[in-house]
Amino acid sequence: MSTTPPPAAATISVEYAKSGRSTCKGCxxxxxxxxxxxxxxARDPRGFDATKWYHVSCLASSSHPLGPIESIKGFDSIKNYxxxxxxxxxxxxxxxxxxxxxxxxxxxxxxxxxxxxxKVHCMGESEEGAEKNLEEAKLPAGNRPIGPxxxxxxxxxxxxxxxxxxxxxWKVFDTVIFRExxxxxxxxxxxxxxxxxxxxxxxxxxxxxxxxxSLQHKSILEKLQRLYNDGYKLVxxxxxxxxxxxxxxxxxxxxxxxxxxxxxxxxxxxPVQVFIACGLGKGKDIPDDPYxxxxxxxxxxxxxxxxxxxxxxxxxxxxxxxxxxxxKDHSDADIKFAKAIGLKFHVPEEYFGC
Numbered sequence: 001m002s003t004t005p006p007p008a009a010a011t012i013s014v015e016y017a018k019s020g021r022s023t024c025k026g027c028x029x030x031x032x033x034x035x036x037x038x039x040x041x042a043r044d045p046r047g048f049d050a051t052k053w054y055h056v057s058c059l060a061s062s063s064h065p066l067g068p069i070e071s072i073k074g075f076d077s078i079k080n081y082x083x084x085x086x087x088x089x090x091x092x093x094x095x096x097x098x099x100x101x102x103x104x105x106x107x108x109x110x111x112x113x114x115x116x117x118x119k120v121h122c123m124g125e126s127e128e129g130a131e132k133n134l135e136e137a138k139l140p141a142g143n144r145p146i147g148p149x150x151x152x153x154x155x156x157x158x159x160x161x162x163x164x165x166x167x168x169x170w171k172v173f174d175t176v177i178f179r180e181x182x183x184x185x186x187x188x189x190x191x192x193x194x195x196x197x198x199x200x201x202x203x204x205x206x207x208x209x210x211x212x213x214s215l216q217h218k219s220i221l222e223k224l225q226r227l228y229n230d231g232y233k234l235v236x237x238x239x240x241x242x243x244x245x246x247x248x249x250x251x252x253x254x255x256x257x258x259x260x261x262x263x264x265x266x267x268x269x270x271p272v273q274v275f276i277a278c279g280l281g282k283g284k285d286i287p288d289d290p291y292x293x294x295x296x297x298x299x300x301x302x303x304x305x306x307x308x309x310x311x312x313x314x315x316x317x318x319x320x321x322x323x324x325x326x327x328k329d330h331s332d333a334d335i336k337f338a339k340a341i342g343l344k345f346h347v348p349e350e351y352f353g354c
Contacts, residue, residue, distance in 0.1 A: 010040040012059075013051075013073035022311060023304075026058025028149045038072075041309065051309025147300035147341075161243060161278060164254040167262070175244070175279035176291050176298060177254075178306070179261065179272075186271065187308035188233040192224075193299075195321035195334050196238040199348045201264055205242075208252060210259020217352040221268055228270035233307070235273045236261065237298045237319075239333070243278040275302060293323075294336035318344040320351045 020033040031037045031053060038059045041051040158172040159165075166172070169180045197203045200220055201213040215221070224234055238261075242253045257276060265272045275298040279289025291297035303312055321334025324347050338345035 010042040011073060013039040013041065014056075015039070017053075018311060021314075022053045023147075023149050024055045024058050025052040025149070026054045029055070031055060039309065050305070053309070147296065147303065150297070150301055150304055152301070152305045161254060162250065164243070164250045166254065167258060170258050173301070174291065175277065175289055176301060177243070177258070177276040177278060179258075179265075179274035186233060187310045188231055189310055189313040189316070190230075190232045191235055191302075191307075191312055191317040192227045192232040193235045193237055193317070193319040193343070195293075195319075195323070196236050196261065196264075198322040198330075199320060199334075200236070201260065203260065208256040210256060210263055212256070213260045213264065215267075216348060219352045223352060224268050224272075225270055233273065234268070234270060235275070235302060237275050237277075237293065237302075237337070239277045239293050241278065241280050241292070243276070244280055273302065273306065294333040294340060296337055296340040299337070299341050314342055318346060320346045320348055322348050 015037060017031045017033055017035050017037045020030055022031045022037065023029070024031050024037075025040075036056050038054045038056055039051045040054065040059065152173070156173055161172045161177055166177065171178055171180055194200055198216065200216055202216050203213045228234055238257075240253070240257050243250060243257065246253050261274055261276075265274075275291075277289065277292040277298055279292045280286050281292055282288035288295065289297075291301070319334070319338040319341070321337065323329050323331045323334040324345075325332030325335055335345050
């Protein structure tokens with residue numbers, strides 16, 4: 001008989017959406033900026049609060065009963081709610097629509113669980129020159145991409161990547177290996193994101209081992225510590241297809257990659273969230289992995305499921321990577337990754353002042 005305790009009941013809150021970037025978990029449609037939205041917050045077993053946002057009419061009463069309207073967290077602080085009768089009216093009306101909303105959720109459940117059906121769209125091939133490519137990779141706020149809704153549950157998390165074991169603080173979701181820590185990186189609306197190889201660390205594909213790396217730039221540790229002290233969450237997004245490709249040496253590839261990252265983070269002396277895309281790029285008879293850069297799947301996974309429900313401020317967040325499509329670069333995956341998300345982009349030499 002299972003001894004797993006039942007999940008804690010979710011806390012329901014209400015607020016006006018601060019932007020148009022959140023997605024309703026009921027209907028998978030965007031929640032418009034300024035619209036009323038309901039949040040269902042529950043304690044994640046990994047130690048942080050996770051919030052899922054819904055349109056008022058899309059929160060299923062069978063799983064998330066509202067109770068008295070006045071008891072909903074945030075109701076008293078809604079701007080002008082006393083003079084705006086629509087707030088109470090809309091919430092009352094939603095209670096009458098619950099069965100319809102619940103049926104709608106049930107009909108979508110199967111499709112949401114099918115990760116293979118999630119399509120992650122990247123920006124088209126750039127026809128501009130290298131100098132133009134290095135301009136700020138940022139889209140106007142109204143034209144920023146809205147990410148796919150990635151279906152995620154704790155049952156999807158694994159402790160091994162296929163036949164390779166991982167240290168206890170590393171876990172697997174689909175083709176992504178991610179790093180956990182007991183004290184956990186603090187969730188934040190400000191994200192400072194980085195590539196690893198060739199950006200933060202000097203590495204070589206011809207050398208393996210957890211100690212086979214060095215700092216790419218002298219100012220990296222000081223810069224990262226300052227960002228953390230300023231309230232940024234530090235995140236690393238890195239590709240490592242050798243973990244998938246080298247089946248006979250997969251354990252060695254895993255140990256080398258996660259060992260280097262652990263050792264690097266120990267030097268930083270600040271929490272760092274890490275996502276490793278292990279899938280292969282598109283090729284003959286090989287589908288394109290949605291999490292492998294330049295595809296932005298790793299970003300959406302972090303934003304939707306690993307930031308405690310906090311909405312990301314895209315104007316204050318940024319990404320640093322060395323693959324910018326210049327003559328000396330091995331690819332343009334990093335700059336395309338930033339463009340696909342709508343993030344400001346920097347090359348390491350520029351950002352770290354070298």
